[in-house]
Amino acid sequence: MQQDHSPKRSMLIIGGVVVSAAIFMAAAFGMSGDPAAILVDGQQVAAVKDEKTAASIIDNYLTEQSTALQAEVFFAEDVTVSAAAPGSDKLSRRQALEALDEASTLMLDGAVILADGQTIASLNSEDTAKKALEYLKLSYLPEDSTLQVIDAKFAEDVTVQPTAVCVDDLLDLNEAKLAMKGQDGSPAPITVITVLEKTKTEDVPYETVYKTDRSLRYGQTQVKQAGVNGSREVTIQLVQTNGVETARQEISSNPLVAAVDEIILEGAMVQTASRSTTYMSDSGMIWPTTTTRISSYYGERGGGHSGLDIDGEFGDPVWAAKAGTVVAAGYNGSYGNDILIDHGGNVKTRYSHLQTICVEAGDSVDIGEQIGTEGSTGNSTGSHLHFEVIVSGDRVNPLPYIK
Numbered sequence: 001m002q003q004d005h006s007p008k009r010s011m012l013i014i015g016g017v018v019v020s021a022a023i024f025m026a027a028a029f030g031m032s033g034d035p036a037a038i039l040v041d042g043q044q045v046a047a048v049k050d051e052k053t054a055a056s057i058i059d060n061y062l063t064e065q066s067t068a069l070q071a072e073v074f075f076a077e078d079v080t081v082s083a084a085a086p087g088s089d090k091l092s093r094r095q096a097l098e099a100l101d102e103a104s105t106l107m108l109d110g111a112v113i114l115a116d117g118q119t120i121a122s123l124n125s126e127d128t129a130k131k132a133l134e135y136l137k138l139s140y141l142p143e144d145s146t147l148q149v150i151d152a153k154f155a156e157d158v159t160v161q162p163t164a165v166c167v168d169d170l171l172d173l174n175e176a177k178l179a180m181k182g183q184d185g186s187p188a189p190i191t192v193i194t195v196l197e198k199t200k201t202e203d204v205p206y207e208t209v210y211k212t213d214r215s216l217r218y219g220q221t222q223v224k225q226a227g228v229n230g231s232r233e234v235t236i237q238l239v240q241t242n243g244v245e246t247a248r249q250e251i252s253s254n255p256l257v258a259a260v261d262e263i264i265l266e267g268a269m270v271q272t273a274s275r276s277t278t279y280m281s282d283s284g285m286i287w288p289t290t291t292t293r294i295s296s297y298y299g300e301r302g303g304g305h306s307g308l309d310i311d312g313e314f315g316d317p318v319w320a321a322k323a324g325t326v327v328a329a330g331y332n333g334s335y336g337n338d339i340l341i342d343h344g345g346n347v348k349t350r351y352s353h354l355q356t357i358c359v360e361a362g363d364s365v366d367i368g369e370q371i372g373t374e375g376s377t378g379n380s381t382g383s384h385l386h387f388e389v390i391v392s393g394d395r396v397n398p399l400p401y402i403k
C-alpha cells in the first residue's frame with residue numbers, strides 16, 4: 001500500500017519555466033544577503049547563505065528530478081524559503097540539497113490501477129497504466145497458436161485513475177505486472193478471464209449394427225460391411241482464469257464426412273442332434289421339435305393350459321430349447337415322461353408326454369441337443385409335445401420365447 005499524499009503544489013509555470021513560489025515569498029523576509037532557510041511544512045531543514053541560494057537549490061532539485069523522470073515533479077509538502085533561525089549553521093549547496101531530498105516527498109501526475117477500489121499499482125501516466133493492464137492480459141495468453149483469443153477481461157472492477165502519485169511508489173511495466181499477479185505466493189489481486197476458441201477436425205467413430213442371419217450357424221459372426229470413421233469440424237471454447245483452464249465446451253460442430261456403419265451378421269441357425277436345422281429366437285431359445293403346428297395354446301381350456309402343445313408324430317425328436325442343466329427326467333404323473341431343464345437366470349423349460357427320454361438329471365445339455373422323442377404318456381390323448389417355459393417359478397406363455 002502506498003501512503004496517501006495530498007500534494008501541495010508550490011510551483012508556478014511562467015513562460016514555460018518552472019519557478020518555485022519560494023522565490024516570490026523570499027521578498028517578504030528581508031534583504032538579500034541574510035542567511036535563509038529551506039522549510040518543509042514549516043520545519044527548517046537547511047540554512048544557506050541567502051534567499052537566492054535557497055530558491056535556486058529548490059528549483060534545481062525539481063528541474064533535475066523532472067528531467068530524470070521525464071515528468072514534471074512537485075513536492076507533496078509545502079516547501080518554502082524563509083529567514084534562517086538565529087544561530088543556524090549554514091550548509092553547502094550539496095548538503096542543503098541532501099537535507100531537502102531527505103525531508104520532502106516528490107510527486108508527479110501519474111495514474112493508479114484500482115481493483116474493486118483497492119490501489120494495486122502506481123504508474124507514471126494513464127497511458128502507461130493502461131499499457132500495464134494489456135501487458136498483464138498478454139502474459140496469460142497461451143503459446144498455442146491454434147487458439148484464437150475471443151475475449152480477455154477482468155473478474156474485478158478494474159479502473160485506471162489519473163492522480164498525483166508518489167515518485168517512490170512508481171512501478172515500471174514489468175513491476176506493475178508482477179504486482180497485479182500477486183507476489184511471493186500471495187493471491188493475484190487482479191484476475192484475468194481469457195476466452196479462447198479452437199477449431200479442429202476430429203473423428204466420428206462408426207456405429208456397429210448387428211443383424212441376424214439365418215444362413216449362418218448360431219455363434220458365428222461375419223462382417224458384412226466394414227465400419228469407417230467419419231469426421232467433423234468442431235469448435236471448442238475454453239475459459240482460462242489467470243492462465244489456468246476453468247471451463248471447456250463445444251460451441252459448434254459441422255459434419256464433414258459421414259461415418260459408415262459396421263454391419264455384423266450374427267448366425268441364428270442351430271444344428272440339432274438329429275441333423276435338422278432350426279433358428280434361434282430373440283430370447284435365445286429354439287423351437288423344440290420338428291413340427292410347428294400348434295394344437296393347444298397357453299391359457300386355453302378355460303385358462304388352465306400351462307404350456308404349449310405342439311402336434312407331432314411318435315418318435316419325432318425333442319430338442320433342448322436352450323443350453324442348460326437337466327433338473328429332472330422321468331415319469332411325472334399326468335405329465336407322463338417328463339424333462340425339466342434349468343437354463344439359469346430363473347428360467348426353466350419342461351417337455352412332457354415323451355415317448356422316450358435320453359438324458360438324466362444332472363446332465364448338461366446344449367441348445368438343440370436331442371433329449372427325447374415325442375409320445376403320448378401321462379394325461380394325453382395323442383402324440384404331441386407339451387412345452388412349458390417357467391420364469392421364477394411361474395409358467396408363462398412359451399410362444400414368444402421360441403417364435
Ligand SMILES: [Zn+2]
Binds near residue numbers: 386387
Ligand atoms: Zn399340453
